[in-house]
Amino acid sequence: MKQTILERKTVQTIAETLVIAxxxxxxxxxxxxxxxxxxxxELAALSHDVITRPRGKWANQPWRLVLTPTVTAIIGLYLTRHLSYGALNIALIVALSLICIKLMKSTIAPAISAGVLPMVLGERSWLYPCAIFLGLALLAIVFLLWRQFGVGNDHPSRSEAEHSELVDALEAPAHDRFWIIGLMTFVLILGAAAQITGLRFLLFPPLIVMAYELFGHPEIPGWMKHPVLFPIVCLLTASIGLITHHALHANFIAVMTxxxxSVVILRLFDVHMPxxxxxxxxxxxxxxxDYRFPLSVLLGTVALTLYFFGYKRLRQRYSTEFVPENFVKPQNA
Structure with a gap:
């Protein structure tokens, strides 16, 4: 029996309340x-996705949800302890994180962020991967309890099912032929800009996760269906985080606020962008x-948007050039 619209919205609200709590x-x-x-x-991104979509692709691999970011966090921390901040070293961490995701047959893209974050923050304590593991293990427990005993949405509407399939496609392993070139080139270019300007958060870790999703699945519109929303949404969430951090003294109330x-913003703009x-x-x-953080986020997201559309145009042009002029699509016999 299908749920009514009111029931589905109630389930969504309960799930998002659980995420905030x-x-x-x-x-x-x-x-x-x-x-x-x-x-x-990235706990916020992961918890929002798995709790609001308990049958989604990330939700269906709870142990990889814990282990993949933990392993990439160890890799990122080790390299941070032995290398200085720089575009090449960030690209190295991204590359090793991608190899790790591939070898573990995982689709947990935020693991890339876990690998890069120590380099961006200058974090050198081995408490970092331990903290990652503990936070994600707690999330896995909460999620499994929610899926077992919570209010599920086993009968989504047609539009919800289609949306969930689209999100699952974005979270699937990258399949575009040239995605790795596009992604690593972007990381090197923006990483060099961050290194030269001193604005490390021009290439903030979640941006690399979003770039991974885009270059790996360029034919899927997702949240890039309205590209102008991408920088606006990220600027708003970054600004809110900065304001609450200063106004409420960086306590748990500020985090929950x-x-x-941020959840309200995603709802208002009707985008799934964990x-x-x-x-x-x-x-x-x-x-x-300080103010340089939201400014860096704005510049980084605008750079990704422009780079992505340039990449798509180049990719389409490259594909067209290799189609023979006298090519005729065969008809069915």
């Missing part, structure tokens, strides 16, 4: 213990965040 508990624990990186920003406002939630939490793991 979960992040609040993690933030309170991080504040109480002094281990700030227990609040791994940030996630709540990494935008992670953007809002970045100020809570940064040292003395």
């Amino acid at each position: 979960f992040i609040g508990v993690v933030a309170w624990t991080a504040h109480s213990t002094g281990i700030a990186l227990l609040l791994f920003p 940030t996630v709540l406002c 990494p935008a939630l992670a953007v809002g939490l970045l100020p809570f793991v940064m040292t003395a965040p």
Whole structure:
């Protein structure tokens, strides 16, 4: 029996409330213990996706959800302890994270962010991968309990089912022929700009996750159906995170307020963009965040948008050039 629209919206609201409460508990624990990186920003993205879509692709691999970001976090931290900040070193971490995702047969793209974050923040403590593991293990437990005993949406509407299929396609392994070239070139270019200007968050970690989704699946519109919304949504969540961080003294109330406002923004713009939630939490793991953070986010997202459309045009032109002029599509016999 299909759920009514009201019932489906109620389930969605309960799920998002659970996400906010979960992040609040993690933030309170991080504040109480002094281990700030227990609040791994991508926890917001991962928890929102798996709890609101309990039958989705990320949700169907709970152990990889825990292990993949933990392994990439160890890789990223090890390289950060031995290498200085720079575009080439960021690209190396991204490449190794992608290899790790491939070898583990995982689709947990935020693991890339877990690998890059230590380099961007200058984090050198081995508590970092431990914090990643603990936060994700708690998320896996909460999610499994929610899927088992919570209010499920086993009978989605046709539009919801189609939307979920689209999101699953974006979270599937990349399949575009030249995606790795497009992604790594983008990382090197924007990483070099971040290195030269000193604005490390020009290439903020969730941006690399979004770039991975775009270049791996360029034919899927997703949240790029209205590309102007991409920089606006990320700018808004980044600004809210910065404002609440300063106004509410970076406590768990500020974190919960940030996630709540970010969820509302995604609803208002009607987009499924989990990494935008992670953007809002970045100020809570940064040292003395200021106006340069949302400015960097805006410039980075605009750069990705322009680069992506340039990449798509070049890709289409390249494909067209290799089609013979006298090619005739065969008809069915």
